[in-house]
Amino acid sequence: MKAIIWQGTNKVGVETVPDPTLLLPTDVIVKITSTAICGSDLHLLDGVIPSMEKGDILGHEFMGEIVEVGRDVKKLKAGDRVIVPFNIACGLCDPCQRGLFSACDNSNPNHRMAEALYGASGGGLFGYSHMYGGYAGGQAQFVRVPFADINAHRIETDLRDEQVLFLTDIFPTGYQAAEQCGIQPGRDVVAVFGAGPVGQFAARSALMLGAAHVIVVDRVPERLAMAEAAGCQTINYEQEDALVALREATGGRGPDHVIDAVGMEAHGHGPGALVDTAKQRLRLSFDRITALRWALLSCAKGGTVSLPGVYGGLIDKVPMGAAFAKGLTFRMGQTHTHRYVAPLLSRIESGEIDPSFVITHRAALDDAPELYRTFRDKHDGCIKVVLNPWA
């Protein structure tokens, strides 16, 4: 089959590799009909997530049709149309039973690696480094799905791929980021740093959850325009001081909750951002944290800073004093996607939201290497890429 392969930092290519096979009786094989490039794949392209190996198959937002079923799979059968969220969960351990699927105790065969770096191992992820299990991803024509009864969700309506595909990551990720702010409907103002795909879904989710007002901060005009179309106020941080503009927009209080949908590769500007970049290149620090700094500095007293953006390692120059003085609450982590599939699917079915709004590029798998760069460099108005592995 054809697959998108991580060939090293800044090197992503299309290669022909063996078709996946069932490795355990709880696996299924899915023939992929649609697969997307995620903003977090760009951290892999840029080589800032540790423990990638040359030859890894990328991709963690995909869906398709089941073509092979392991003998211990109970709920699924060949021919089922499924979406496969990025978390690999066993469904049996204590975290899974509590709905904390990204904290699964049992799905990561490389738990040792994560324990060495983080003290504890999260669950496995598709196509997202060996520390997170080293599972082959779904930017390919076929994929093996472990613990399939938990990890593959049947889609029984006639919604198009494009309408349900993002239930595998960016929609639940934006939604969880907004949900964990604990928004008081009609009262709370939410700011979202980063108007990429997750930021777009976080902003719309905050509105769905009743935020009185949502303000989106970015520098890319088409991304800000997309947020405005959803009814958000926007701030272009290259044209005005984001912190001043947020105070002004909130009558001096600051946003009640701030969502950092940027993560470890913030652009920012000024000396702080330059120092972060230099340190990340020199491997003195993994993460560039302009967005996190602004989130902490801008958030209102008693507010929540919610981090759907990915952080990988060590950071410094965090304005912890500001966070302490204002009594902020931090919420963060990989999304527990599985628990959001049913409720968000029903919002899509009811017409409350059509996630396909975010797609700007549709292409064949062969075009992926070029589109990785287009997406990273934000060229050509690129916000979200969906690939057809069979085109």
Place this chain on the structure above:
Amino acid sequence: MSSDDQKPVPVSPADAPAAEPASETTGETGASLPALERSVMGSVGVALMGAGLRSARPLQKIVLGSVGAGLAAMAATGRNPLATALKIRQTGDGEVLVSDGVTIGKPAQGLYAVWRDLPNLPNLMRHLQSVEVIDERRSRWTVKAPTGTVSWEAEITADEPGRRLAWQSLPGAAIENHGEVLFRPAPGNRGTEVVVRLAYRPPAGSVGAVVARVVGEEPSQQLRDDLTRFKREQELGFAPTTEGQSSGRAAGGQA
């Protein structure tokens, strides 16, 4: 995930095993050197310092002098800084301590039964090659070692079904060791906490323990892997794997 069939056992310091081998295995953090190792280290250190001072070559003077001074300082302070830096725990007596725990969503009785079946232990602890039962209390343990296998006899020193199992090696063992496994109910109906504590005398003292840690043959990592494997066998019935999956690497590309 239920532990209904367990009797609630209060988890308190008093509940921690007070009996013989356990009281030693709760020992101190850090690495103190046993007396013999200290005196050898001290003599070698002083000799090296002397050789260094007498040497005509400046580089030799510095290298021998500082290595010697380091060894002498280790002997004088009774601490092996490398072992301390690597967080190898030792008793004043020179035993290395290893402990870890895992929470498993199963009742204690069944977990205890798996451990009590001594010939099955090599399936749980992968460094073991075999455990043969000699009689009700005694057994023969064999481990793989770089030099072949090492074997010793051990006896069970405590056996409280569903709660605790303890053992120690009998006099004359190649690697003197003792240990225990505790099974205690996890709060909030989360199953059972399985805690293993091991103490052993490394064949080459604290230096041997440091070397073993550096080359990755170290029991604390082995123990953590063993406990994770045990949890997954109990909760899933198998180990998760990516072995044999498709990839763009040479081996994957040939399949």
